[in-house]
Amino acid sequence: MAACVAMVVFTMPAAISLGEVPGVVVGASPDSRAVFLGSPSIVILPGGDYVASYDVGGRNVRGHTVVTASADRGVTWGQRAELTGQHWSSLFTHHDALWMIGISTQRGHIQIRRSPDGGRTWTTPADPKSGLLATDGKFHCGPTPVLVQGGRIWRAFEEFAPAGNARIFRAFMLSAPTDADLLVAANWTRSNALASEREWLNTRTPSWLEGNAVATPSGAVVDVLRVESHAATGASQELPGAARSIPRFEVAAMIEISPDGRAARFDPARNYIHFIGSEAKFTIRYDPVSRRYWSLGNKITNLHSGRDWEHSPHHQRNVIALTSSADLREWREHYRLLSHAAGSVVVKAGSRVGFQYLDWQFDGEDLIAVSRTSWAGANYHDSNYITFHRLKQFRSLTLKDSPPDLAQKAPEK
Numbered sequence: 488m489a490a491c492v493a494m495v496v497f498t499m500p501a502a503i504s505l506g507e508v509p510g511v512v513v514g515a516s517p518d519s520r521a522v523f524l525g526s527p528s529i530v531i532l533p534g535g536d537y538v539a540s541y542d543v544g545g546r547n548v549r550g551h552t553v554v555t556a557s558a559d560r561g562v563t564w565g566q567r568a569e570l571t572g573q574h575w576s577s578l579f580t581h582h583d584a585l586w587m588i589g590i591s592t593q594r595g596h597i598q599i600r601r602s603p604d605g606g607r608t609w610t611t612p613a614d615p616k617s618g619l620l621a622t623d624g625k626f627h628c629g630p631t632p633v634l635v636q637g638g639r640i641w642r643a644f645e646e647f648a649p650a651g652n653a654r655i656f657r658a659f660m661l662s663a664p665t666d667a668d669l670l671v672a673a674n675w676t677r678s679n680a681l682a683s684e685r686e687w688l689n690t691r692t693p694s695w696l697e698g699n700a701v702a703t704p705s706g707a708v709v710d711v712l713r714v715e716s717h718a719a720t721g722a723s724q725e726l727p728g729a730a731r732s733i734p735r736f737e738v739a740a741m742i743e744i745s746p747d748g749r750a751a752r753f754d755p756a757r758n759y760i761h762f763i764g765s766e767a768k769f770t771i772r773y774d775p776v777s778r779r780y781w782s783l784g785n786k787i788t789n790l791h792s793g794r795d796w797e798h799s800p801h802h803q804r805n806v807i808a809l810t811s812s813a814d815l816r817e818w819r820e821h822y823r824l825l826s827h828a829a830g831s832v833v834v835k836a837g838s839r840v841g842f843q844y845l846d847w848q849f850d851g852e853d854l855i856a857v858s859r860t861s862w863a864g865a866n867y868h869d870s871n872y873i874t875f876h877r878l879k880q881f882r883s884l885t886l887k888d889s890p891p892d893l894a895q896k897a898p899e900k
Contacts, residue, residue: 510874629697643698841867
């Protein structure tokens with residue numbers, strides 16, 4: 488399999504005042520109104536280097552993934568490669584190599600790449616024997632975890648509903664034996680795909696997406712999904728049915744996957760969970776030291792601040808909370824890594840601050856993370872930075888340890 492070194496077409500501006508941006512800048516947009524950065528992923532190589540990836544997109548740029556690395560534990564970063572035709576991807580290590588799995592472009596093919604040298608060169612997914620895993624649909628995902636469990640490697644995906652351009656996704660799981668050649672499509676098994684139903688939660692759009700492959704305490708594999716739960720016109724803010732006790736903007740879905748990876752099952756009577764950060768993409772990982780699951784996600788501090796779409800809590804991505812659970816069902820908040828105007832009721836679609844889509848890894852006693860950060864960006868969603876963050880001694884952090892709210896910097900002008 489030939490490897491390719493992608494041409495670098497995007498570079499970080501030479502002068503950046505890090506004091507103006509929370510965290511360490513990994514990537515910065517040269518034009519915050521036209522070029523947006525997103526979908527960060529991070530992994531720690533066996534030798535200790537951190538490798539991160541992120542998307543570059545916008546009005547004149549699309550379908551690029553930048554790979555960057557740090558040899559000094561996140562203090563400085565340098566670009567290693569840029570890939571065209573790669574999107575919404577997760578990094579992971581397996582069999583002494585670095586891998587990247589995602590899709591080719593928005594509504595594109597599912598594909599995987601392998602790097603033998605820490606992200607400097609990558610294989611090209613040209614056919615079903617070189618990493619092109621699925622072409623029979625329009626696929627979606629986020630940089631969510633790759634799980635090794637039960638002798639298989641697992642990654643969650645979604646596909647768009649075949650009719651129209653509606654934001655309606657059908658969730659499924661992709662898996663392969665851990666000893667298989669992961670570049671060969673025939674080695675991967677796809678489960679059936681499940682769609683959410685509008686009446687289950689009385690939502691504006693029945694969307695679940697960006698699922699996490701997670702092993703339950705019993706060892707079963709589940710897909711824990713973000714749920715967009717803004718109420719449908721005329722619907723009550725109270726969720727219906729078995730989810731009635733869960734706040735509308737803190738409900739996640741848990742799809743059960745069979746051990747062979749072929750069957751996916753969801754029961755609305757028991758598979759909704761109360762999860763802090765469920766309204767935007769999140770990452771869940773299990774920590775064998777604490778025997779708890781951990782996550783970094785968007786805490787919505789004004790659950791019912793506005794019923795109209797412009798002011799919906801769906802748009803609140805100005806607070807990042809560290810949470811944990813012993814069983815995947817009962818979660819508690821420990822610490823707030825980032826917050827900007829956390830108590831504001833004027834957060835809306837046009838807000839220009841956002842911390843979102845964090846991916847992270849355990850690093851001994853610490854937790855390291857990369858964030859899609861909008862800091863005086865075009866709006867909260869279209870981010871102009873990728874930033875790196877370290878949570879020292881994360882297992883012992885409490886809400887009292889949280890840093891001050893960043894609103895005093897007042898970047899929104």
